Amino acid sequence: MATQSTPQRVEHQLTDKGYVPVYTTAVVEQPWASYSSQDHAVWAQLFERQQQVLVGRASDEFLAAQRAMHMSPDRIPKFDDLNRVLRAHTGWELVGVEGLLPELTFFDHLANRRFPVTWWIRRADQIDYLSEPDLFHDLFGHVPLLMNPVFADYMQAYGRGGVKAHGINPEALVHLTRLYWYTVEFGLIRQADGLRIYGSGIVSSKSESIHCLESNAPNRIGFDLERIMRTRYRIDTFQKTYFVIDSFEQLMQATTPDFTPIYERLARQDSIPAGEVLPDDRVFNRGTGEGWLADGDV
Ligand SMILES: C[C@H](O)[C@H](O)[C@H]1CNc2nc(N)[nH]c(=O)c2N1
Ligand SMILES: N[C@@H](Cc1ccccc1)C(=O)O
Ligand SMILES: [Fe+2]
Numbered sequence: 155m156a157t158q159s160t161p162q163r164v165e166h167q168l169t170d171k172g173y174v175p176v177y178t179t180a181v182v183e184q185p186w187a188s189y190s191s192q193d194h195a196v197w198a199q200l201f202e203r204q205q206q207v208l209v210g211r212a213s214d215e216f217l218a219a220q221r222a223m224h225m226s227p228d229r230i231p232k233f234d235d236l237n238r239v240l241r242a243h244t245g246w247e248l249v250g251v252e253g254l255l256p257e258l259t260f261f262d263h264l265a266n267r268r269f270p271v272t273w274w275i276r277r278a279d280q281i282d283y284l285s286e287p288d289l290f291h292d293l294f295g296h297v298p299l300l301m302n303p304v305f306a307d308y309m310q311a312y313g314r315g316g317v318k319a320h321g322i323n324p325e326a327l328v329h330l331t332r333l334y335w336y337t338v339e340f341g342l343i344r345q346a347d348g349l350r351i352y353g354s355g356i357v358s359s360k361s362e363s364i365h366c367l368e369s370n371a372p373n374r375i376g377f378d379l380e381r382i383m384r385t386r387y388r389i390d391t392f393q394k395t396y397f398v399i400d401s402f403e404q405l406m407q408a409t410t411p412d413f414t415p416i417y418e419r420l421a422r423q424d425s426i427p428a429g430e431v432l433p434d435d436r437v438f439n440r441g442t443g444e445g446w447l448a449d450g451d452v
Contacts (some may be wrong), residue, residue, distance in 0.1 A: 179259045182250040184233045184273050193275050194229040200281065200290050200358075201227040207363045213343045213350040215402065216357065219301040230275065231293065240297070244306035248297065254286055257327060258320045264313025269300060282361070285390075295354030296338075304402040305352075308409065309338070315413060326417040329383040336382045337405060342366065342374065342398045349374065349398060349438065365392050371444040372396055373429065376436030379408045380416060385426045386451035394429035394446055398438055427451055 205227070208217070223239055225231050237247045249263065250273040263270050271292040276284045284291070299305045312334065319326040339355035349367055356362045366372065373395040375381075382397055399405050426432070428451045431440055 178252050179255055180252070181270075182252060182273055184250045186230070186232050189230050189275075192278060196275050196278055196281065197230045197290065198228045199278075201225075201294060203360055204294060204357065204363070207360050208351070208357060211351055211363050211367055212357055213352045214345060215302050215305070215343075216298055216350075216352050219298040222301050223298055225293070225298075230289065233271065236293075236297065240300060243301045244303055246300040246306055246309075248293075257316065257331075261313045261316030261320060264309055265317055266313070267306075267310050269296060269309070271297070291354065291358040295358035299352065299354075302402065304406055308402060308406050311406070311409060312338070315409070319413070319417070322414070322417060325421055326413070329417060329420050330413070332383050332385060332387060333379070333409070335387045336385065336393075336395075336397045337377075337399070340366070340387075340393050340396060342396045343402075344398050344400050344438075362392055366396050369444075370439070370442045371446065372439070373431055373435075373441040374398055374438040375431070376438065377404065377408070378434075378436070380420065381426070381432070381435070383416070383420055384423055385430075386428045388428055388450060389452055390450060391447060392445075394441065394443070 212220075222243070223236065225236070233248045233250060240246045240248065244267075246267045246269060248271045249268045251270040253272050255263070255270055260270060269292070272287055272289050275289040280288075300309065312330075316327070316330060319330045337353070339353050341351075341353040342349050343352050344350075351357055351363060351366060356366050369392075372393060375395060375397055377397050377399040385395065388394060429441065429443055429446055431437060
């Protein structure tokens with residue numbers, strides 16, 4: 155009987171966020187044969203639950219991409235099977251990793267159309283909350299949209315931008331990471347029939363899939379590149395603000411220009427607290443702020 159899959163943590167490193175696990179940057183084969191029956195059961199339970207929550211909440215593009223991937227709901231998919239489909243559609247491929255990677259390693263993967271997917275899945279007692287990306291977050295949350303040609307291009311361009319920003323200065327990376335956070339992880343998109351989810355951090359969370367669209371607590375504000383790059387975010391609670399794009403084409407066009415002058419301009423401006431609404435914001439919802447914690451913005 156295979157044991158519960160556990161990540162091979164290399165060590166813990168003391169950072170400004172306290173002790174964080176540091177993983178090897180190595181690409182690892184997916185140990186598919188060693189997944190336990192509990193691992194597959196956790197996948198099936200999360201997949202089934204999220205499928206139900208996302209009807210009427212996930213964007214049309216996300217649902218179409220997910221259908222095209224033919225991911226099995228009842229056991230952990232094989233990276234090799236998904237790679238055959240993904241490569242044929244947009245040239246992307248999944249690579250197995252132990253967990254969070256150093257930023258430059260992460261960006262370099264994206265720049266080469268490789269998406270790093272954590273090989274282990276959370277335990278049954280972590281179903282509702284996990285502090286770091288596991289296989290379910292990466293595979294169910296991030297992988298489907300890599301089937302969408304425009305979003306696939308955006309993700310590669312983002313990776314190239316990350317490598318570039320890493321060579322500029324740490325502040326540029328902070329500004330760029332916020333863009334990732336408020337689009338790839340927690341982005342909303344406007345459809346004719348209402349706001350919908352495309353961010354991976356949301357689609358892999360039952361509670362946030364409901365909260366982000368239906369609670370009055372958070373702000374919902376129209377996409378504005380530099381506004382987003384100035385805005386701090388939360389890593390331990392629901393987002394205080396969600397940003398809304400009109401289309402992936404809008405996202406692609408907004409991020410095509412050279413960011414170098416943008417980083418220079420942003421360096422002279424203050425960051426914006428996660429829950430703030432500015433006079434020029436295109437406000438879809440002005441949040442009540444109910445349940446917000448006072449501090450903790452990153
Ligand atoms: C974009 C930003 O650097 C972000 O924190 C990166 C860092 N390293 C990562 N490493 C992995 N494996 N997966 C991720 O999503 C990220 N995110
Ligand atoms: N155009 C950005 C790179 C980028 C592309 C797509 C998304 C985010 C950033 C730059 O010059 O740095
Ligand atoms: Fe993620």
